[in-house]
Amino acid sequence: MARWEGDAAGRLRSAAMDLYAERGYEQTTVAEIAERAGLTARTFFRHFADKREVLFAGSSDLADALVGALKDAPGPASPMAAVGLALEVSTTFLGRDHQHSRRRQAIISANPELMERELIKMATLGSAMAAGLRERGVPEPDASLAAQAGIVVLQVAFGRWVESPVETDLAAEMRSALDRLIALQSH
Structure with a gap:
């Protein structure tokens, strides 16, 4: 997993939107969002409380x-x-x-x-x-x-x-x- 986190929140938002559109919100996990963004789930939770907050931050x-x-x-x-x-x-x-x-x-x-x-x-x-x-x-x-x-x-x-x-x-x-x-x- 990449360590560099330039615009991590933006990358996570983009990855989440892509996955939600492709697979559906319910079928998408935080781990998949983080992986798509090239980050860790831990990094995801530094930016968002849960996968809903990607849409409501x-x-x-x-x-x-x-x-x-x-x-x-x-x-x-x-x-x-x-x-x-x-x-x-x-x-x-x-x-x-x-x-x-x-x-x-x-x-x-x-x-x-x-x-x-x-x-x-x-x-x-x-x-x-x-x-x-x-x-x-x-x-x-x-x-x-x-x-x-x-x-x-x-x-x-x-x-x-x-x-x-x-x-x-x-x-x-x-x-x-x-x-x-x-x-x-x-x-």
Whole structure:
């Protein structure tokens, strides 16, 4: 096994994605991922808690960015306007690589355990955003309603973006989904 570990996390992510796509998530072991990456299982566990985390690493960074964007939103911004600004920030994390995101989503969608983990991630992001809105002085239940609406917008926009065979602008998808949600009030 190779000792050199240059970009070990990236190599492990790439190997895992390839194996998950080839064999399926459930049929892939940590040992196989490490071997494909030219590393050891021990190295894998230095970077990821388990094989799911290859797909979900970075979720806490995304939550921190969303809350930071809420905190940085202009003082007079409405709760939904602040959420809209947070969603814009999310695209810098989620919109980096369209093909990777399409592949990742296909792997998640093919496995109930991963779909459950994705729902947990969304719930965690929603809770973090609600807390960020409460810090802005938004009372309950408004903070939770705005945060959860933002998560729905994120899910719909991201879903449309990854379903598109050609890369589109994720930020534009976010704005469009948020505008459509707001327009639904008047129908």
